[in-house]
Amino acid sequence: MAKHLSKPDVSAIINVIHGWDDGRITWEGICDAVAGMIGKRPTRQSLCGHRDxxxxxxxxxxxxxxxxxxxxxxxxxxxxxxxxxxxxSKLADLQFQNAALLEYLTLLQYNAYKRGMTEGELTMPLPQIDRERTQL
Structure with a gap:
């Protein structure tokens, strides 16, 4: 049975991926590399289940x-x-901005949920801008 990954496990796996220098990167290689760090060898499917x-x-x-x-x-x-x-310093600033944007996104999601908006309504594309250009 696949092991459920905790937030620290996911963070450690992401750090391994970011620091990968062994040439070709594969899911099996990642599973082998993180097995000692998280206590058990995860499956490719359990890794693919995490968007990050x-x-x-x-x-x-x-x-x-x-x-x-x-x-x-x-x-x-x-x-x-x-x-x-x-x-x-730049990294810390970007992490702060990212956290603020995630908090803002959560607020928008909550307000959309309270107003009964669907995902389709939220993801509608922007309208095309008609600049009244002539066709050549």
């Missing part, structure tokens, strides 16, 4: 397909430390 894991897998797989440029090495450790601090 699937999204990280697809992003990493497409990233590995592209030829990544050789990283430019900073000339000193001070420059490297400054760059790391800057990137960590």
């Amino acid at each position: 894991i699937v999204s990280a897998y697809k992003a990493r797989k497409s990233g590995l397909k592209k030829s990544e440029p050789v990283l430019a090495k900073p000339s000193s450790l001070t420059l490297a430390a400054n760059r790391i601090r800057n990137l960590e």
Whole structure:
């Protein structure tokens, strides 16, 4: 029987996927890599059941397909430390923005539910803009 994954397990699996450098990434390879971390080898199906894991897998797989440029090495450790601090600051800011957007989305979902809106009504495409251009 497949093991249900907790939030820390999902987070650990996503971190393994983000740090994947073994060349070709496969679901079976991920299952093998995380088996020791979460205490039991998960199945491919249990990993595919989590949207965040699937999204990280697809992003990493497409990233590995592209030829990544050789990283430019900073000339000193001070420059490297400054760059790391800057990137960590940007990451923290983006995580804060993401959390705020998720909270806003939850508010919108709740209000739509209270008003009886269906998913079809919420996902209707935007209307086309008619700019009255002539056909050539």
